[in-house]
Amino acid sequence: MSEHLPILVLLAFFGGALLMPLAGLVHHRGPWLTAALSSALAFAFALFALVDVAVHGEVRYEVGSWAPPMGIELLVDPLSAFMLVVLAGIALVTLVHSREAVAREVAASPVLYYASALIMLGGFAGIVSTADLFNLYVFLEIAALASYAILGANGPRSAVAAFRYLILGTIGASFYLIGVGFIFISTGSLNIADVSAIIVEIGAPVPVIVGATLMVVGMLVKFALVPLHQWLPDVYTEAPSSSSALVAPLGTKVAAYVLIRLMLDVFPGDGIEDALYLREGLAVLGAVAILWGSVMAIPQRNLKRMLAYSSVAQVGYISLGLGLGTFYGFVGAILHILNHACMKNCLFLVSSNLETRGKGVLIENFNASLRKCMPASSAAFAVAAISMIGLPPTAGFFSKWYLLLGSYQGGHWYFIVIILISSLLNAVYFFRILERMYLGEADAQLPSERASGSALLVYPVVVMAVLLVVLGLGSSFIVSEFIAPILSVF
Amino acid sequence: MSDYFFSHGPYWMCFLVLTLGLYAMLLKRNLLRKVIGLTIFQAAIILFFIIAAYKVGAGVPVLDKVAGAEDAEQYINPLPHTLMLTAIVVGVATVGVALALLIQIHRNYGTLDEDELRERMKS
Numbered sequence: 001m002s003e004h005l006p007i008l009v010l011l012a013f014f015g016g017a018l019l020m021p022l023a024g025l026v027h028h029r030g031p032w033l034t035a036a037l038s039s040a041l042a043f044a045f046a047l048f049a050l051v052d053v054a055v056h057g058e059v060r061y062e063v064g065s066w067a068p069p070m071g072i073e074l075l076v077d078p079l080s081a082f083m084l085v086v087l088a089g090i091a092l093v094t095l096v097h098s099r100e101a102v103a104r105e106v107a108a109s110p111v112l113y114y115a116s117a118l119i120m121l122g123g124f125a126g127i128v129s130t131a132d133l134f135n136l137y138v139f140l141e142i143a144a145l146a147s148y149a150i151l152g153a154n155g156p157r158s159a160v161a162a163f164r165y166l167i168l169g170t171i172g173a174s175f176y177l178i179g180v181g182f183i184f185i186s187t188g189s190l191n192i193a194d195v196s197a198i199i200v201e202i203g204a205p206v207p208v209i210v211g212a213t214l215m216v217v218g219m220l221v222k223f224a225l226v227p228l229h230q231w232l233p234d235v236y237t238e239a240p241s242s243s244s245a246l247v248a249p250l251g252t253k254v255a256a257y258v259l260i261r262l263m264l265d266v267f268p269g270d271g272i273e274d275a276l277y278l279r280e281g282l283a284v285l286g287a288v289a290i291l292w293g294s295v296m297a298i299p300q301r302n303l304k305r306m307l308a309y310s311s312v313a314q315v316g317y318i319s320l321g322l323g324l325g326t327f328y329g330f331v332g333a334i335l336h337i338l339n340h341a342c343m344k345n346c347l348f349l350v351s352s353n354l355e356t357r358g359k360g361v362l363i364e365n366f367n368a369s370l371r372k373c374m375p376a377s378s379a380a381f382a383v384a385a386i387s388m389i390g391l392p393p394t395a396g397f398f399s400k401w402y403l404l405l406g407s408y409q410g411g412h413w414y415f416i417v418i419i420l421i422s423s424l425l426n427a428v429y430f431f432r433i434l435e436r437m438y439l440g441e442a443d444a445q446l447p448s449e450r451a452s453g454s455a456l457l458v459y460p461v462v463v464m465a466v467l468l469v470v471l472g473l474g475s476s477f478i479v480s481e482f483i484a485p486i487l488s489v490f
Numbered sequence: 491m492s493d494y495f496f497s498h499g500p501y502w503m504c505f506l507v508l509t510l511g512l513y514a515m516l517l518k519r520n521l522l523r524k525v526i527g528l529t530i531f532q533a534a535i536i537l538f539f540i541i542a543a544y545k546v547g548a549g550v551p552v553l554d555k556v557a558g559a560e561d562a563e564q565y566i567n568p569l570p571h572t573l574m575l576t577a578i579v580v581g582v583a584t585v586g587v588a589l590a591l592l593i594q595i596h597r598n599y600g601t602l603d604e605d606e607l608r609e610r611m612k613s
Contacts (some may be wrong), residue, residue, distance in 0.1 A: 134573055141580045148587050156598035158610060163591045167524055170584055177535055177577065185542050228593055229565075333581070 004127050005049050006061040006074035009084050012042035013091075013122030017115045024111035032099045035114040039091040039121065046084035053081040054481060060131070068131070075131035078485040079264075079334075083128040083257050086338050090249050090345050091121045095344045097460040098242035104238040106153045113153060115244060120146035124254050133180045133190045133266075136175065136258065140222070143254070144169050147247055151239040160239035165231040171230075172221030175214045182211025192266055201267045203233050204275060215262060222255035225282075225319050226289035236308035238344075241352035244304060246279045248311055248348055249341035256318050256337055263322065266490060272323075283323025287418045289316030294425035298432075303351050303361040306429060307344065310388065314340045314424060317490040320404050320415060327490040329406030334483050336399035339387070340469060343396060346384040346464035353377045353457050366436040376458045378437050380465035384429035387468045390423045395468045398475035500541045508534035521595065521602040525588045530582040538573045543570035 016038025023030030047483025053059065058077035059294035062068065076084070095117065130136050148169070152162030185188060186207045187198040197203050199208060226234045228341035232252075236244050259282075263273060273279055293313025314336070321333025351361050358374060359365045371378045400419060407415040471478070495502070511534055514527025543566060544599045551565040596602055 056541075134576075138576060138580065141584070145583055145587050148591070152591050152594070156595060159591045159598075160512040160607065163521060163588065163595065166584070166588055166591065167528065171512070171515060174531060174535055178538060181535070181539050181570075182541065269502055331497065 002048075002052050002056070002059065004061065005045070005052060006076045006080075007063070008045040009042045009049070009075075009088060009125045010122055010129065012038050012045060013118050013125055016041075017122065020111050020115040024109065028110075029099070031110040032095070032102070032112040035095045035098075035118055036092070038118060039088060042121070042125070043085070043088040043092045046088040046277040047053065049076050050085050050482065053078055054485070055279050067161065069189045069194040071337070072135050073127050073191060074130040075192075076129055076141065078482060080128050082334070082338070082486065083254070084125060086269060086341050087121065087250050089127070093460045093464060094242060094245045094345060094349065097245070097349055097352070097406055097456060100356055103240040104356060105242075106168070107155070110154055110188055111231065113150060116146045116149040116299050117243075119143075119247075120150065122251075124250055127254050128257050133183065133192060133195065135190075137177050137180060140173050140176065140258075143314060144222075147215070147243075147251060149265050150243040151235055152245060153243065154238060154240040158235075158240070161231075161234040161238040165235045168221055168228075168231045172218045175218030175221070177218075179214030179216075179218060182207045182214065185399050186211065192261070192445065196266055196268045199272075204271045207443070209272065209275050210411045212262070212267060213276055216259070216276065216278060219255050219258050219262070222252070223259065223319070224252050224255075224312060224315055225272040225285050226292050226312065226316065227285075229289070229293075229315070232312060233305055233308040236311065237302060241304075241348065241355050244307075245345055245348035245352055248307070249345040252311065252315050253318075253341055254317075255339045256322075256333070259322060260334070265484075269365045279323045279325045281323070282319045283412070283415065283484055285317030286288050286321075286323055287415060289313060290418055290422045291425075293317075294422050294429070298429045300429075301353070301363055303363055303433070304365070306402040307347050310426070310429070311344060313426075314344070314388075316329070317399070317403060317419075320419075321406060324403075324410045324412065324415070325407040327487060328409050330404050330487050330490070331483050332399050332402030332404075332406050334486060335402055335475065335479060337396040337449035338416060339468075339480070342464055342468055343384050343387050344470060346380055346468065347388070349461045349464065350377050350381045350384070353461065357454070358455060361365045363433060363436070366433060367440040368437065376462055379388040380461040381437070382434055383465040383468055385434060387472070389426045389430055392468060393472045395471040395475065398472055402479070468472040500544075501538075504534055504537045504541055507537065508588075510534075519604045521604065521607075525585060525592065528588065529581065529585060532577070534609075536577055539570040539574050539577075543567055551609055 016034050019034055020031055053076055058075060061074040063072045063074060102110055102113055123139045123146060123474060125396040126139030127136055127143065130139060136397065146164045148162045151165065152159040183195060186205060187195050189195050189198055221228045227457050236248050267273060290313050293309050293316060297306045297309035297313065300309060317336050318333045321329045354361055358370055383394065387396035390396045390400040403419055404416055507530060511527045511531030515524050515531060518524050545566055548564055548566045549562065550567040553559060557564050563574060592602060599607055601607055601610065
């Protein structure tokens, strides 16, 4: 079985999507159950892949038995396995949680919604497991098209936001495609390992530099790095709450994965990065994103919009870590992919609970009755908020700690200052909400979250909150066992 | 200089179409025109790959018994064309999703003009 590992996660997601119409015929809850089960299966395969790769090393899979570089190759190495676990885990928690939110917010049939969600997740899984540059583009567009569908499913306002995202997202993916064209013209290959070997041989002629630039810029649009982040706040705010909880932790992270893959594997040595000023650019834009996203999050009146701007800032941390170019910088960036995915997922799940059982997501309506009637969600929100600010022992502290170490290692003291300032800004906009939840007066009674049928709303949120502490306490284990093997080049 | 310009004529043409599509996608006020810009943009990318695959004096990549397989110069590399078949499918799907979103927007707001849309979304 382990030789088929790379394709199993993909099959779990796409197979679930194919079974969806049948599941809809059998029972009205069939689609939800199918989505939850296939992401559980995908999560099991991903965990298996993570352990197998850690023990036996990377697994290569020739699709259709066509040998690379002619055929398409799937590759699960430590980085891919890590990303697969993150995305299948987030998918499992969110889809289990989504039943009530989807029934309430999505006008279209749940069959279509869940099929699109699984196709998007399958696309993400394809992006992280393919070893072929063009195949990566195809999976990128599969995931993007399905995500426009599930992000635009919450009435006309979300359709407008999704359309704007579609235009910018297509420009990003197309830039990537043109870049692949330039690389293909220069090297005659699309296989990542092969392209890298050929670039070592031919040096870095101008077409390769141009192609690399276009690929990076295209991915930065998907990555939503300042100043290419304009599509993000509207999309996350207007989308159905379960779509936000699914796309916000994963969409930008997959683009981060592509950037890491380009920097570590596709571009050999430092030549191309230096020609593009890639590291300096990522570090400076990341620092700007951290400050801009945090400042913009402070005055927001809508919780989802505030979380969206905080995503802009968190993308900045990952970008800064990559830009530092030091071992600890990369460790911080990759660890932050995991930690931020869990934190953002937890926060968006709580905001979904507030929409379903609370008084909606306008911050001015929050008061202590939330704490009284939704104790578990409020507590989970508090844990995730503390993690976002970066207080130990929660997960958020450790990725920031590694980023600080990376800045120190690279001798960039001003990035240390920026990370510390941004933690203070995070504290400003999260304590504003915690104050309303825990210190304000309670007024009218809300329906209790212990009401029947709420277990599915509460348990996923609690699991994510506990996981944030567990990930924090276990971060040195994660770094030494799973992240250090990714960075064997250092 | 003019030599360089004319020897790369098809690429300049392709670049022109690309810019045209990008201009329409980013700056047109009407959402439907943005979708038209998107199709122009994608057509330009397809042209780019096809132009790059062209070789003077080469034929279709079907094994010619007389010419044999020794001389690769006689055959065009078919891979870019097959890649672009996939890209065309992706492009059609993108336009489909875009039009579906536009139908929903037009049903609810009765307009596809960006300024009017912004006005009507406020109320």
